[in-house]
Amino acid sequence: MSQFTSVNVLKRANVYFDGKCVSHTLELADGSRKTLGVILPSSLTFNTAAPEVMEGVGGSCRVRLQGESEWTVYGEGESFAVPGDWSFEIACDEPYHYVCHFG
Numbered sequence: 283m284s285q286f287t288s289v290n291v292l293k294r295a296n297v298y299f300d301g302k303c304v305s306h307t308l309e310l311a312d313g314s315r316k317t318l319g320v321i322l323p324s325s326l327t328f329n330t331a332a333p334e335v336m337e338g339v340g341g342s343c344r345v346r347l348q349g350e351s352e353w354t355v356y357g358e359g360e361s362f363a364v365p366g367d368w369s370f371e372i373a374c375d376e377p378y379h380y381v382c383h384f385g
Contacts, residue, residue: 289308290308291307292308298326302324303319303324304320305382314384315384316381316384317381317382319379320377320379320380321372321374321377321378322374323375323376324373325372325373327369328364328372329368330369331366333363333365333384334363334364334382334383335361335364335382336362337360337382338356338380339358339380340378341374341376342375343355343373343378344372344374345372345373346370347368353373
């Protein structure tokens, strides 16, 4: 899907890591919540509260989930899942555009 319809967008951006990751929260008609954002070239560590699926919509990244030793590359059209109460490292050499699906 290349677009969302019938959504509310929260005006205030979510800004993390001194602006290296910026997203906006979307609230869909069915009550689900997603974030739509970009990670600029950097290496970052995120902690999750709830399970997440990160869907790449542009660019690429390398990801290493908590407890794993190997990095996996993900690009446009590819997704990776992260359990709740978990962490992951993400490294981007180019802007990585994503949709984060919660739950």
